[in-house]
Amino acid sequence: MDRLVHMAYDERMQSASKLTPKGTATRERIVEAAADLILARGVGGTSLDDIRAGTATSKSQLFHYFPGGKSELIGAIAAFQAGRVLEAQRPYLDTLDTWEAWQGWRDAVVAHYGSQPHWGCPIGTLASELTGNDPTRALEVAAHLDHWRGHLRAGLARMRDAGLLRPEADPERLALSTFASLQGGLLLTQTMCSLEPLTAALDGALAALRSWAADPSGPAA
């Protein structure tokens, strides 16, 4: 997987080495609870003591499971959030071959973020905050975004090949545009504390996609 490629060597060794069931459970508990804390208060606004308190663990455990310290913990959280957010878009994300699938995807995304306890995108926020502070880790987070966007691109490419999109449509560029709408919608969702920016952004993105439909009369609603 993409994720492993971008992990440092010693981190891979750490993950793969001896951890008892109890250990892995504790590690997961830390990641999940810390993910919520950081989503709510940001990386810079969350101290290891906050995480320690929020997960009912001790300082030594944090460094036991994440020898790389806070940075490695952030990486694990990013991977966890990436997995969660992709999972919420199944099965549509893998089968974006029809206009109906895109609409289903849109609804799944809205439903997922509407049910979250906090506003905003866990990955996009991380990527933005890490750029400039922890460039290495930022690249890793950016890889998650690329992976996510790749699913959109793949769907668009299949639609073009199937004749649903005009031949001159550029899946790469359209995926970029659609993904930007999604991320921007989530950013505004965060600052405005409302789901409407997201729905408006996604509807706009789908309208932009439909403008590339092969059928001149446009796809069914």
Place this chain on the structure above:
Amino acid sequence: MDRLVHMAYDERMQSASKLTPKGTATRERIVEAAADLILARGVGGTSLDDIRAGTATSKSQLFHYFPGGKSELIGAIAAFQAGRVLEAQRPYLDTLDTWEAWQGWRDAVVAHYGSQPHWGCPIGTLASELTGNDPTRALEVAAHLDHWRGHLRAGLARMRDAGLLRPEADPERLALSTFASLQGGLLLTQTMCSLEPLTAALDGALAALRSWAADPSGPAA
């Protein structure tokens, strides 16, 4: 102005009270230089000592001109960046009444961010990072975003009233969608260190707008 409404009482007094020409020059020098530092390294990644070094000032000057400390300085930087970014979109931003004006606006935005020394949106990044750490200041930054978006909405409303957009078009929602594309494009621009996400996002946003054009054949390219 919006900005003043959202400033704390004592800050308004501070800004309005006695500052010699030399003082105002120093204050501006601090804001401009600090703005670049924070844009490059984020709020959390920039200490007052960094700013002190980068502006050739002393700690006491920072607190002399910004009694509210770092938070107040951030507010001043946000206002400064908001002014700068709006200025770069003139005169199009005030006259988004035709499809040509929208295209000109798109080009102006791309040109501005392409000429910046750093990637990403100074305001959007700030808003995202402040949410959860400094909610009061985050609201102030969000007000700048709202003001910016208001220009788009006003233009769309005028276009609908002029019959260029279909009557059922919702300027508020379309502005939200367009602005989300812009912000998302800038976010991806930051993480990917490329201008292409921004151009793709804006082209997509304009395509979405054109899908609401009154003329069924669509506006001229």
Place this chain on the structure above:
DNA sequence: GAGCGAATGGACCGGTCAGTCCAGAAGCTA
């Protein structure tokens, strides 16, 4: 139960950070 490694608790350390304070220089007015 002996032995061993994993898991846990928590005191501790060095560094950094935002913010304070005071002394003094610069500049303006009379």
Place this chain on the structure above:
DNA sequence: TAGCTTCTGGACTGACCGGTCCATTCGCTC
């Protein structure tokens, strides 16, 4: 020059934070 305010320098502080260390407990295997 006198006297005031503004402006500037930099030492200092108290809190916090990431990270280290060691002692103890747990849980598994012989």
